[in-house]
Amino acid sequence: MEDAQVVALLVRRCIAGDAVAWEEIVQKYHRRIYNICYRFAGSGDDAQDLTQEVFIKMYRTLNTYDVERGAFMTWVTTVTRNLLVDHFRKTKQDRVTDSLDAAPSEHQDAMPLSEQIHDKSQPPDARVQSRETSETVHKALQKLSPELREAVILRDLQDLDYREIAAVLRVPEGTVKSRINRGRAELARLLTRTYRQVM
Amino acid sequence: MPGESKNGMQCAEFDALLNDALDHTLSASKMESFQAHARVCPVCSLLKAEAEEGQRWMKSLAEVEPPANLVHNILAATTGRESAQVKLATPKPSWIDSLTAWLRPTFTVARQPRFVMSFGMVFFSLSAVLSLSGVKASDVSHVDLRPAAVRRSYYETSGKVIKYYENIRFVYEIESRVRDFKRATTPAEPAPEEQNKERKNDTSGQPEQRQERNYSQGENQPVLASLPDDPPVVTMTTYRRFV
Numbered sequence: 247m248e249d250a251q252v253v254a255l256l257v258r259r260c261i262a263g264d265a266v267a268w269e270e271i272v273q274k275y276h277r278r279i280y281n282i283c284y285r286f287a288g289s290g291d292d293a294q295d296l297t298q299e300v301f302i303k304m305y306r307t308l309n310t311y312d313v314e315r316g317a318f319m320t321w322v323t324t325v326t327r328n329l330l331v332d333h334f335r336k337t338k339q340d341r342v343t344d345s346l347d348a349a350p351s352e353h354q355d356a357m358p359l360s361e362q363i364h365d366k367s368q369p370p371d372a373r374v375q376s377r378e379t380s381e382t383v384h385k386a387l388q389k390l391s392p393e394l395r396e397a398v399i400l401r402d403l404q405d406l407d408y409r410e411i412a413a414v415l416r417v418p419e420g421t422v423k424s425r426i427n428r429g430r431a432e433l434a435r436l437l438t439r440t441y442r443q444v445m
Numbered sequence: 446m447p448g449e450s451k452n453g454m455q456c457a458e459f460d461a462l463l464n465d466a467l468d469h470t471l472s473a474s475k476m477e478s479f480q481a482h483a484r485v486c487p488v489c490s491l492l493k494a495e496a497e498e499g500q501r502w503m504k505s506l507a508e509v510e511p512p513a514n515l516v517h518n519i520l521a522a523t524t525g526r527e528s529a530q531v532k533l534a535t536p537k538p539s540w541i542d543s544l545t546a547w548l549r550p551t552f553t554v555a556r557q558p559r560f561v562m563s564f565g566m567v568f569f570s571l572s573a574v575l576s577l578s579g580v581k582a583s584d585v586s587h588v589d590l591r592p593a594a595v596r597r598s599y600y601e602t603s604g605k606v607i608k609y610y611e612n613i614r615f616v617y618e619i620e621s622r623v624r625d626f627k628r629a630t631t632p633a634e635p636a637p638e639e640q641n642k643e644r645k646n647d648t649s650g651q652p653e654q655r656q657e658r659n660y661s662q663g664e665n666q667p668v669l670a671s672l673p674d675d676p677p678v679v680t681m682t683t684y685r686r687f688v
Contacts (some may be wrong), residue, residue: 265524268523269516269520269524270522272519272520272523273516275481276515276516276519277508277509277510277511280509280511280515281508281509281511281554284509285506289511291592292562293511294512294515294518295665297511297515297519298515298518298519298522301519301523302519302523305523316650344598345683370616378504380505380507383502383503383505383506384506385505386502386667387506398488398503399497402500402503402504403503403506409463416505420461423461423463424460424461427460427463427496429499430495430496430497430498430500430503431492431495431496431499432499433499434494434495434496434499434502435495437498437502438498443490
């Protein structure tokens with residue numbers, strides 16, 4: 247059976263009240279949703295809360311998903327994106343003051359898997375440098391405007407194709423491509439500036 | 446610049462093809478004209494370089510691992526059911542872990558510079574107030590905290606306060622005025638005979654006043670002393686000292 251068919255069957259079982267099917271869906275998509283939330287919201291705690299909210303919303307509106315209208319992943323990403331936009335609007339004021347209180351290090355849970363598992367082959371200096379680079383890129387990503395950020399995240403981190411991104415963001419494909427280009431270029435400029443300041 | 450044609454390709458077209466070029470999905474002929482345009486147009490060349498670099502940075506970001514309890518929390522929030530897999534996989538946390546997890550939010554707040562600054566200001570203000578009021582840390586350390594000593598100091602302090610309060614001239618004057626006022630407003634006391642009658646009929650069971658009981662013994666008891674019919678008048682004046 248194809249993946250789309252498996253997912254459609256899972257969704258039907260969920261709607262029928264099968265708790266095991268729902269758990270399978272949660273197990274299958276939680277990592278992906280958490281990563282989108284983490285890269286967009288910037289903090290592990292926010293990402294955890296948002297991921298929970300996404301699943302609660304999915305659980306309540308699962309019967310509105312139409313298999314004919316698109317892939318389940320696109321629907322899930324759309325739900326996630328809508329919640330992220332709401333969250334962004336709600337926390338707009340907080341971000342102005344929170345930047346002063348930003349913790350120096352990120353949430354431990356939000357550490358990349360590659361950094362949690364100790365790589366014996368990589369020397370400690372390289373590991374520290376890799377972590378610092380990752381932190382710097384993550385921070386620079388937070389400085390992008392939300393429109394550019396979401397486009398870049400969905401393309402470069404979630405590997406969605408342009409058509410899927412256009413469906414999630416509800417904009418034409420040309421706009422998606424333009425946002426991705428501008429987002430990448432802006433990120434490169436920010437990081438160049440950061441590294442120039444450090445050196 | 447958009448709309449500008451260089452080497453058979455406009456900048457807007459270059460911009461539209463940039464994603465496909467970076468994804469390596471352009472046909473050979475398109476790629477050739479794309480690269481030719483990039484060679485002659487500095488603006489598009491810079492955009493391509495930056496987009497490539499940005500893509501490289503984004504690809505360097507690794508996938509992050511979600512917290513271990515995320516699935517459990519989601520299932521608890523949606524179905525109220527515990528995950529079978531999580532239940533088997535995660536051992537029961539020790540009480541130390543639970544306590545640490547419980548205290549973590551508090552310490553996270555306490556670690557914020559804003560909180561630390563506020564705490565510092567409160568501490569500084571308290572120490573300034575205490576030192577100005579003459580309280581020393583050595584005095585505090587010698588305070589006797591035994592229950593009996595605490596009780597004694599409580600009674601001593603309350604006694605001092607009551608004494609001080611009652612000796613205030615204003616309070617005393619008010620009290621005496623109130624007493625005068627009461628005396629003026631209450632009706633005159635009934636005659637002793639009426640009082641005796643009333644007491645005979647009193648069935649409340651309350652004992653009579655001691656002074657009256659003593660006087661009631663007069664007729665049967667021998668007279669130990671007596672006053673003349675016309676006793677001398679003694680005038681007494683009381684002076685109250687105001688402190």
